[in-house]
Amino acid sequence: MYNIKKMYNAETISDAVKFLTDNEDAKIIAGGSDVLIELRHGKLPNATLLNIRDIKEMQGIELINEDIIIKPLSTFTEIAENQIIQERIPMLAEAVNTVGGPQVRNIGTIGGNICNGITSADSASTLFTLDAELEITGPDGTRNIHIKDFYIWVAEVDLKQGELLTKIIIKKESYENYFGHYYKYAKRNAMDIAIQGCAVNCKLSDDKTKLENVRIGFGVGGPIPLRCFETENKAKGKLINNELIDEIGKSVLEEVNPRTSWKATKEFRLHLAQELSKRVLREAIERAGGHIND
Amino acid sequence: MIEIIKCKINGRDQEIAIDPRESLTDMLRNKLGLTSVKKGCEVGECGACTVLIDGKSYNSCIYLASWAKDKSIITVEGLTSENGELSPVQKAFIDESAVQCGFCTPGLLLTATEIVNSGQKYTREELRTLISGHLCRCTGYENILNAVEKALNQEN
Numbered sequence A: 001m002y003n004i005k006k007m008y009n010a011e012t013i014s015d016a017v018k019f020l021t022d023n024e025d026a027k028i029i030a031g032g033s034d035v036l037i038e039l040r041h042g043k044l045p046n047a048t049l050l051n052i053r054d055i056k057e058m059q060g061i062e063l064i065n066e067d068i069i070i071k072p073l074s075t076f077t078e079i080a081e082n083q084i085i086q087e088r089i090p091m092l093a094e095a096v097n098t099v100g101g102p103q104v105r106n107i108g109t110i111g112g113n114i115c116n117g118i119t120s121a122d123s124a125s126t127l128f129t130l131d132a133e134l135e136i137t138g139p140d141g142t143r144n145i146h147i148k149d150f151y152i153w154v155a156e157v158d159l160k161q162g163e164l165l166t167k168i169i170i171k172k173e174s175y176e177n178y179f180g181h182y183y184k185y186a187k188r189n190a191m192d193i194a195i196q197g198c199a200v201n202c203k204l205s206d207d208k209t210k211l212e213n214v215r216i217g218f219g220v221g222g223p224i225p226l227r228c229f230e231t232e233n234k235a236k237g238k239l240i241n242n243e244l245i246d247e248i249g250k251s252v253l254e255e256v257n258p259r260t261s262w263k264a265t266k267e268f269r270l271h272l273a274q275e276l277s278k279r280v281l282r283e284a285i286e287r288a289g290g291h292i293n294d
Numbered sequence B: 001m002i003e004i005i006k007c008k009i010n011g012r013d014q015e016i017a018i019d020p021r022e023s024l025t026d027m028l029r030n031k032l033g034l035t036s037v038k039k040g041c042e043v044g045e046c047g048a049c050t051v052l053i054d055g056k057s058y059n060s061c062i063y064l065a066s067w068a069k070d071k072s073i074i075t076v077e078g079l080t081s082e083n084g085e086l087s088p089v090q091k092a093f094i095d096e097s098a099v100q101c102g103f104c105t106p107g108l109l110l111t112a113t114e115i116v117n118s119g120q121k122y123t124r125e126e127l128r129t130l131i132s133g134h135l136c137r138c139t140g141y142e143n144i145l146n147a148v149e150k151a152l153n154q155e156n
């Protein structure tokens, strides 16, 4: 038996906002694959839960003027199987397919994956490289923020009293002509948490010889998911060759900040950051139709 | 705390008095005696508690009983036909010696049933990924994969 004191089932977003505003200690539950584990481990004793699973406005994936709107209750399976995602941002399908195993992917939602504020969340670094915007709804209405500003610290995100995540928006200009790749480095091929995850999304010049734009994201590159903006700026407009790739691999080391945990040492994670950024970038360039010259 | 929910269990419409704090595993085992649903880790890691909810596999240990409202749930008890005959997936598991201690078997049978019901073809590598949410400490997985492959080839 889970140690739940009270559970309220919200039917609409405004219903949920009201309950959250009135109940300071309420914990949102979506798929439950983090919350129920915490409950099982006794970390949320006597919980007051706000169940948001039945809120229709928070389900589904839509295309509005070619902007992709992912509602937070979308499960990993729904995202991976969705045509809009597969055709326009296949790297997100690739990323969410690395989560747990099939049963967990049927349960876990992308909203829960971001809102838990965990650096190893497999969808996060990819959403960083898609410049995802988050719509947050609270008692004062909605506000939109870039996902990089949503993460504050380990397990701490920019959700104020009464607020919840209601949309993930990927603008057309953020994904059009971009090609990307996500790689999860873990000890096992399934049912394992990333030792590090790397996502690279790039856009090449028309003749495919230059990196017109590149975005590099890491999970477990630091306490929260991160982007390597300085490296990206240095690489912009550069001719694609092995030298550039080596430079990028070295440069990301200035921007990541991993630590030692029981899973891996800081030194190993730094080694991974250099190696993964290079490999993932190569793959992204190839997917974009580019060719890496010596 | 008591709540009455309506759902379909192994093809039969039921009304069940649940405790909103209990997991679907507890409801199926304790309220309905469906003890094929195993309790392994109870934190979503091992797949022993897997059931089909509206045709898809879920870990019933991290799924609240109250969420089963209006859903259709299948456990191994629902795989056999009226006269007790085993399903093709169950037969394949026996034929291929895919069962040793049997603790992981109910969950795997349901995931395998979902795979076979999908009507799609899969490579052995893809099947490996599809059963990756199940831990088996006995068989080494090879015979399980043989069984899933056999059931898949027979059906499709």
Ligand SMILES: Cc1cc2nc3c(=O)[nH]c(=O)nc-3n(C[C@H](O)[C@H](O)[C@H](O)COP(=O)(O)OP(=O)(O)OC[C@H]3O[C@@H](n4cnc5c(N)ncnc54)[C@H](O)[C@@H]3O)c2cc1C
Pocket: A027, A028, A029, A030, A031, A032, A033, A034, A035, A036, A037, A052, A072, A073, A098, A099, A100, A101, A104, A107, A108, A109, A110, A111, A112, A113, A114, A115, A116, A120, A121, A122, A123, A159, A163, A164, A165, A166, A191, A192, A193, A194, B043, B044, B045, B062
């Ligand atoms: C066996 C197992 C394996 C796993 N493997 C992986 C893995 O490989 N990679 C990975 O990234 N994760 C993994 N996870 C973690 C988990 O499945 C994911 O983080 C999942 O995305 C959580 O989503 P949920 O809907 O189930 O979350 P919930 O538990 O319902 O919620 C998670 C958190 O987000 C909050 N929340 C949820 N939705 C909203 C919202 N719309 N607005 C505001 N707050 C919200 C909740 O309050 C809670 O703090 C695993 C979990 C298990 C049990």
Ligand code: FES
Pocket: B038, B039, B040, B041, B042, B043, B044, B045, B046, B047, B048, B049, B050, B059, B060, B061, B062
């Ligand atoms: S008992 Fe549910 S996954 Fe292990």
Ligand code: FES
Pocket: B098, B099, B100, B101, B102, B103, B104, B105, B135, B136, B137, B138, B139
């Ligand atoms: S047969 Fe014993 S765990 Fe699989």
